[in-house]
Amino acid sequence: MGSHQDTLPTPVTAAGRDGLAALLDRPERAVIALDFDGTLAPIVPDPEQARAHPGAVPALAALAPLVGRVAVITGRPAEVAVRLGGFGGVPGLEHLVVLGHYGAERWDAVSGAVQSPPEDPGVAAARAELPALLADLDAGEDRGSWIEEKGRAVAVHTRRAADPEALFAALRTPLAALATRHGLVLEPGRLVLELRPAGMDKGVALTDCLRESGAESVLYAGDDLGDLAAFAAVERLRGEGLPGLLVCSASAEVRELTDRADLAVDGPGGVVALLGALAERVRGAR
Ligand SMILES: O=P(O)(O)OC[C@H]1O[C@H](O[C@H]2O[C@H](CO)[C@@H](O)[C@H](O)[C@H]2O)[C@H](O)[C@@H](O)[C@@H]1O
Numbered sequence: 001m002g003s004h005q006d007t008l009p010t011p012v013t014a015a016g017r018d019g020l021a022a023l024l025d026r027p028e029r030a031v032i033a034l035d036f037d038g039t040l041a042p043i044v045p046d047p048e049q050a051r052a053h054p055g056a057v058p059a060l061a062a063l064a065p066l067v068g069r070v071a072v073i074t075g076r077p078a079e080v081a082v083r084l085g086g087f088g089g090v091p092g093l094e095h096l097v098v099l100g101h102y103g104a105e106r107w108d109a110v111s112g113a114v115q116s117p118p119e120d121p122g123v124a125a126a127r128a129e130l131p132a133l134l135a136d137l138d139a140g141e142d143r144g145s146w147i148e149e150k151g152r153a154v155a156v157h158t159r160r161a162a163d164p165e166a167l168f169a170a171l172r173t174p175l176a177a178l179a180t181r182h183g184l185v186l187e188p189g190r191l192v193l194e195l196r197p198a199g200m201d202k203g204v205a206l207t208d209c210l211r212e213s214g215a216e217s218v219l220y221a222g223d224d225l226g227d228l229a230a231f232a233a234v235e236r237l238r239g240e241g242l243p244g245l246l247v248c249s250a251s252a253e254v255r256e257l258t259d260r261a262d263l264a265v266d267g268p269g270g271v272v273a274l275l276g277a278l279a280e281r282v283r284g285a286r
Contacts, residue, residue, distance in 0.1 A: 008277040009263055011245060015238055016262020019245035022217035023067075027282045029216035030067045033206055033230070034271070036074035036081045038190060038223035039249040042268050045159050047148055052085040053268040059275035061092030066282045069213045071097045073202050075187065075194065075226050077151055078107035078114045088112065101152050101196065102187070102226065103205020119152055120197040122182035127154045133178060139171055153187075153196035164191045189224050190253050203229035210237070219278075221247035221271055224254055231260050247274065 011017045023030040034040055037047075040056045064070040070093070074081045078100025082088050087096055088109065098107040105116045130147060134140045134156070141147075144161025147154060156175060158167040168191055179186040179195045187194040202222075210218055218237070220230050234244040248261035249271050258264050265274050 007273060008281050009265070009274070011262035013262045015243075016245050019217060019219065019238070019243040019262065022243035023219060023245065023278075024281060024285065026216055027067045029214065031069045031071065031210055031213050031215040031218045032063060032067055032275075032278075033071045033073050033209065033218065033220045035202075035222035035224065035227050035230075035249070036072055036076055036085060038251065038254075038268070039221050039227075039271055040072065040085060040268055043190060043251070043253075047157070048084075050084050052087075053272050055272035055276070056268065057086055057090055057093070059272045059279065060087075060096070061090050062279040063275050063282070064092050064096065066279060068215060069095065069097065069209070071099060071206075071209050073099045073103060073205050073209075073230065075102055075153075075189065075196075076100055078105040078116075082107055097209065099205045099209065101150070102200050102202055102229075103208070104152060104197070104200045116152070120184070122184045123153060123195065123197065126178055126182045126184060126195045129178060130154065130156070133174060134171075137170065137174060139167060143167065145171070148192075150194070150196075153194055155189075155192050155194035157192045159191040168193065187226055189226055190251075201229035202227060203231075203233035206230045207233050207237070210242070215242065218242065218244040219247060220244065221249055221274075222257060223249035223251060223267075225256060227257060228260070231257065235260075247271070 041050045041052050044050050078098045081098050096109040107114045139145050146157040158164045161167040175193045176186040184195045185198045238244050246261045248257040248264040250264045
């Protein structure tokens with residue numbers, strides 16, 4: 001990896017500068033938590049083709065031994081994020097944790113196993129109704145929608161449609177109604193509408209992870225609407241005295257995180273550069 005020593009950016013907010021200072025002061029008590037798609041992995045049209053940015057695993061592996069914990073918190077099934085990210089069996093990532101399905105699943109590198117709750121029967125019921133509903137709306141696969149089977153959730157993607165935003169907008173209300181009918185919630189994301197069980201979000205997942213780790217500071221990086229719950233958790237915890245740094249992996253597709261972030265970087269490449277610069281700064285201070 002090249003030198004990042006002089007490239008550690010300064011957060012634009014006082015709270016973010018405090019968060020970064022606390023992280024650098026006691027890195028061994030810091031938690032670094034990151035989203036996967038759009039943050040560690042560039043966005044691509046086919047979710048199965050997504051891969052971690054080539055610099056992501058080396059940067060995480062360099063940083064992880066220097067901090068209290070590194071966690072990936074993702075809407076993906078944990079096993080899928082581990083596979084697409086290439087996170088398993090990596091020297092330096094022996095204690096990595098991947099919290100999948102917005103925190104409902106947990107994979108840890110020590111055991112290599114995934115812990116999951118029982119499946120919600122509402123997901124199977126909603127899944128069974130989806131193809132007919134999309135056909136009734138003239139929004140089937142022939143119109144560019146694509147159903148992602150996620151096991152504990154089901155998602156409808158519109159990125160491949162001729163007008164992805166228009167299809168997304170047209171599907172939002174009917175899919176919200178379908179979710180409600182089956183006791184699920186609708187999770188909107190980057191040209192994706194996911195129907196998933198209620199009761200867990202990235203804010204709950206991050207808060208639990210911080211408590212379990214005895215964290216004294218946190219860095220959270222995300223790019224999409226599902227990351228706002230984690231942003232809100234960090235904001236709340238800052239009010240309770242836990243310093244935190246909010247990083248936005250910025251894109252032209254999502255604006256909602258930029259104003260809430262202490263630091264905006266240019267997509268996964270910017271996140272990787274930030275992680276590398278952090279590792280160098282921490283190592284240099286030893
Ligand atoms: O929480 P995340 O790790 O950000 O996962 C959120 C969703 O990401 C995936 O969809 C997004 O990435 C795809 C691949 O780049 C892209 O094609 C799609 O348009 C994006 O929305 C994934 O497919 C979903 O299951 C995740 O929930």
